[in-house]
Structure formats: structure tokens, C-alpha cells
Amino acid sequence: MTPRKKTVLEFTLNGEPRAVLCEPQQTLLAVLRDELHLTGTKEGCSNGNCGACNVLLDGVLVNSCLILALEVQGRGVLTVEGLARPDGTLHPLQQAFLDHAALQCGICTPGFLLSAKALLDENPTPTESQVRYWLAGNLCRCTGYDKIVRAVLDVARSQSAAHATPPPVSPA
Amino acid sequence: MQAFDYHPVTSVSEAVALLAQGASGACLLNGGTDLLAQLKEGRRTANHVVDLKRIPELAEFRLPPEGGAWVGAAVTCRTLSRQAGWRNRFPGLHDATHLIGGVQIQGRATVAGNLCNASPAADSVPALVVHGARVHLAGPAGRRIVPVAGFCIAPGRTILARDEMVVAIEIPPLPAEFGAAYLRFTPRNEMDIAVAGAAVAVDLDGEGSHYRSVRVALGAVGPTVIEVERITARLAGRPVAEVSFDEIAALARAAARPITDMRGTSAQRQHLAGVLTVRALRLAISRARRTQAASPTGDYL
Numbered sequence: 001m002t003p004r005k006k007t008v009l010e011f012t013l014n015g016e017p018r019a020v021l022c023e024p025q026q027t028l029l030a031v032l033r034d035e036l037h038l039t040g041t042k043e044g045c046s047n048g049n050c051g052a053c054n055v056l057l058d059g060v061l062v063n064s065c066l067i068l069a070l071e072v073q074g075r076g077v078l079t080v081e082g083l084a085r086p087d088g089t090l091h092p093l094q095q096a097f098l099d100h101a102a103l104q105c106g107i108c109t110p111g112f113l114l115s116a117k118a119l120l121d122e123n124p125t126p127t128e129s130q131v132r133y134w135l136a137g138n139l140c141r142c143t144g145y146d147k148i149v150r151a152v153l154d155v156a157r158s159q160s161a162a163h164a165t166p167p168p169v170s171p172a
Numbered sequence: 173m174q175a176f177d178y179h180p181v182t183s184v185s186e187a188v189a190l191l192a193q194g195a196s197g198a199c200l201l202n203g204g205t206d207l208l209a210q211l212k213e214g215r216r217t218a219n220h221v222v223d224l225k226r227i228p229e230l231a232e233f234r235l236p237p238e239g240g241a242w243v244g245a246a247v248t249c250r251t252l253s254r255q256a257g258w259r260n261r262f263p264g265l266h267d268a269t270h271l272i273g274g275v276q277i278q279g280r281a282t283v284a285g286n287l288c289n290a291s292p293a294a295d296s297v298p299a300l301v302v303h304g305a306r307v308h309l310a311g312p313a314g315r316r317i318v319p320v321a322g323f324c325i326a327p328g329r330t331i332l333a334r335d336e337m338v339v340a341i342e343i344p345p346l347p348a349e350f351g352a353a354y355l356r357f358t359p360r361n362e363m364d365i366a367v368a369g370a371a372v373a374v375d376l377d378g379e380g381s382h383y384r385s386v387r388v389a390l391g392a393v394g395p396t397v398i399e400v401e402r403i404t405a406r407l408a409g410r411p412v413a414e415v416s417f418d419e420i421a422a423l424a425r426a427a428a429r430p431i432t433d434m435r436g437t438s439a440q441r442q443h444l445a446g447v448l449t450v451r452a453l454r455l456a457i458s459r460a461r462r463t464q465a466a467s468p469t470g471d472y473l
Binding site for chain 1: 173174175176177178180201204205208209211212213221223225250273274275276277279280360361362363
């Protein structure tokens with residue numbers, strides 16, 4: 001058996017190749033925050049209930065607190081730090097969260113943003129019920145959720161309007 | 173979390189060898205949604221964590237032309253939910269796999285892991301039982317196949333030997349007039365653990381008016397899944413209109429052996445066993461008659 005020692009984890013983080021030394025028992029969340037100093041991903045419950053640590057792993061929404069860092073060897077991770085464009089332009093979801101005041105203390109926000117991105121990537125035109133069910137794994141103790149749901153629906157509407165062909169002119 | 177060695181194995185034989193070598197100090201890591209939470213809380217200890225997700229055989233998902241399904245042990249609930257063939261052909265199993273945890277849990281969690289964790293409240297297990305699912309196991313002595321019914325023997329305990337692992341779950345081909353459903357009761361609509369659950373599978377005659385066979389399995393009302401054989405015996409060959417739902421609910425309540433705990437009282441669970449059985453039966457019948465498709469929650473995900 002291999003000796004218990006630090007291992008080099010090589011993976012793609014927010015589009016950039018990264019290598020970091022980590023211990024087998026470190027979670028992806030711990031390595032992101034403590035080794036790579038990307039503190040956008042938050043630690044809430046640390047047992048998969050609150051969604052504050054949500055990231056995308058090869059496009060799939062996951063709790064980074066319930067994944068060993070070494071499980072992502074060779075794979076791609078997207079965190080909240082990877083959402084805005086390099087020039088600082090916010091992702092439409094980030095902008096909508098600001099516009100709708102969909103955050104107060106902000107600790108749940110990165111997780112909500114990644115969850116909402118995963119939803120819109122898979123279903124660009126969700127209903128309100130679909131948004132609420134999809135976001136059920138993210139807990140927020142400040143907003144009461146309504147503003148978050150409205151922000152996500154707003155992005156869905158504006159993105160689908162941008163892509164839609166102009167509707168036929170209806171008779172007056 | 174305590175320190176351990178991590179082994180990302182790429183074959184079943186490697187995993188089994190590590191289990192045999194590591195004795196009680198080796199844990200299998202699949203989706204990790206139970207194991208990592210348990211290791212963090214100190215409810216389990218491990219010197220060696222054997223990650224199964226890089227074994228190609230465990231990632232296989234097949235819908236054979238003759239019917240049924242082959243679900244490799246590392247196939248996630250999310251992968252299953254997104255397969256049209258899974259949702260349409262196995263709505264009773266889909267009911268369960270798309271309500272385990274939330275989207276981010278489903279992105280990692282597996283049906284095999286749900287089974288091996290052996291929680292009395294596991295959502296997928298009652299549904300697997302009524303589908304007659306079988307578990308393919310591998311160990312140092314070779315492979316064996318066992319039914320899902322009887323796989324869990326106590327809370328947190330299964331028939332798996334220390335050096336054995338699940339390779340896949342196989343769903344047998346289903347009859348043409350087959351319908352199934354799984355329903356559970358939770359205080360929240362989502363992201364919660366069942367207070368009680370019921371899975372029902374029916375095979376109706378060509379007219380949809382008689383039961384050919386019925387299977388009912390209850391979750392979270394006993395230490396392991398309880399199959400209600402008295403309902404199976406009472407309904408086989410009977411006209412659907414003949415046996416009252418009240419009588420069926422009473423048989424389900426009589427089979428339940430619930431405890432009182434933080435999630436609910438014994439009396440509430442007994443009551444729920446009857447209510448959920450009848451609702452799942454009605455849904456299974458309408459699905460068998462093709463009068464209702466998809467999920468009782470309106471397919472939100």
C-alpha cells in the first residue's frame with residue numbers, strides 16, 4: 001500500500017491548470033480555501049446540507065465539503081471566483097443578485113450562484129417551481145429566498161429573450 | 173477528519189484485494205455523501221479509503237433491448253435522472269432517485285451507496301425491492317448475485333462480507349402492464365429524510381382491470397425495508413375494483429413496525445404506512461394503465 005503522505009493534486013481550476021500538495025483526508029473545500037486561498041467557496045454545515053460550499057465539478061453541481069480533494073485529480077472545478085470575466089465584468093447571475101438585492105450577509109451567495117448556474121446551463125427556461133426545487137439544497141437565513149428566486153428567473157428571462165427569434169407581429 | 177491513505181483503484185480486483193488486506197481499516201468510497209459525513213463525525217474510522225469511481229465497470233449504465241436495466245455501482249442518481257429511458261421505463265425508481273438529497277447530493281450519490289449505507293429510511297431501497305432488483309457482488313472468491321430484498325439486515329448492516337463489494341444493481345425486464353411508484357412523507361418537500369416511505373409495483377392484466385401481481389415495500393417503519401406480503405397475497409388475480417383501499421391501508425399499517433424518534437412517532441409512522449401505500453398503489457395503477465406519466469411532484473427536476 002502507498003505510504004500516507006502528501007500527494008500532488010493536479011486539476012483545472014476556473015479554466016487554469018493548478019497543482020497543489022494536499023493530504024488524503026483534506027476535502028476539496030479545505031484545499032480551495034486553506035491551500036489555494038480561494039475563500040469565495042464558503043464552509044457552512046460541512047455535511048452536505050447547506051450548499052454554501054457548492055462548486056461545479058466537470059459541470060456537475062456538488063458539495064465541495066463532501067469530496068476529497070484527491071477525487072478531483074485531472075478534473076475541472078469551477079468556483080465563484082471563476083464566474084466573472086477576467087476584465088471584472090460580473091456574470092449575469094452575479095449582476096442579477098445585486099440588482100434584486102438577493103443577498104444580505106452573503107455567506108450563502110457563492111453556493112447559490114453556482115447552483116443557479118448549473119440550473120440555467122441545464123434548463124435555460126425554468127419555471128418558478130423548478131427554480132425553488134433546484135435551490136432546495138442551498139440554505140439562506142437572511143433573504144427569505146424570494147429575491148434569489150426572482151434574480152434567477154430574471155436572468156433566465158433575459159437570456160432566453162436575447163436568444164429568441166423576434167415573435168410574429170400580432171394583429172392589433 | 174482523521175488521516176488515512178487514499179487509493180484511487182481502477183479495477184474491481186484491486187479494490188477487493190485492498191479490502192481483504194486492509195481488514196476493518198479499509199472503507200469503500202463511492203459518492204461519499206454518507207461516508208465522508210460519517211468519517212468527519214467520527215461515526216466511522218478508516219485507515220484506507222478505496223475510491224471506486226475510476227473503475228470503468230462501475231460506471232456502466234445499460235438499458236438492454238430485452239428490458240430491465242444495469243446500473244453500475246458508481247452511477248450517480250443525477251446521471252440516472254437525466255436518462256430519458258430511466259425516467260420513462262422506471263418511474264417508481266425515478267421517484268426515489270430524484271428525491272434523495274438535493275441536486276448537489278444527487279450529483280455524487282449512488283443507488284449502490286444508498287443500499288450499502290443500509291439506512292432504514294433509504295429512499296431507493298423500497299423501490300428496488302418492488303422492482304425485484306438484484307445486486308451483483310464481487311469478493312476474493314469470485315462473484316455472486318443476491319436479491320435487494322434481504323440485502324440489508326439491520327440499520328447500517330448488510331450481508332456484504334468484509335472483503336466484498338457491490339459491482340452493479342440489475343433491474344429485471346418488466347411486464348408490459350407494469351406500473352410502480354415510490355412516495356415518502358417528509359416535513360419539508362425536499363432535502364429531507366423520510367419519516368415513512370412506500371413503494372408499490374403492480375402488474376395488471378391487458379385490460380388494466382385485474383391485478384396480476386402486486387409488491388409493496390415500506391421504508392422507515394422498521395429496522396430494514398418491510399415487504400407487505402399480505403397485500404401481495406390478497407390482491408393477486410383480484411379485480412382492482414374489488415378490494416377497498418381501506419383494507420389495503422390496514423394491511424400496510426399492520427405490517428409496519430415503527431419506532432419513535434426525532435423524525436416522528438411510532439403512531440404517526442404507522443398511519444403514514446397506510447396512507448402512503450394507498451397513494452403509491454393508485455399512482456402505480458394509473459401508470460400501469462398509462463393514464464398518468466412521470467413524477468407525482470410534477471417533475472420539478
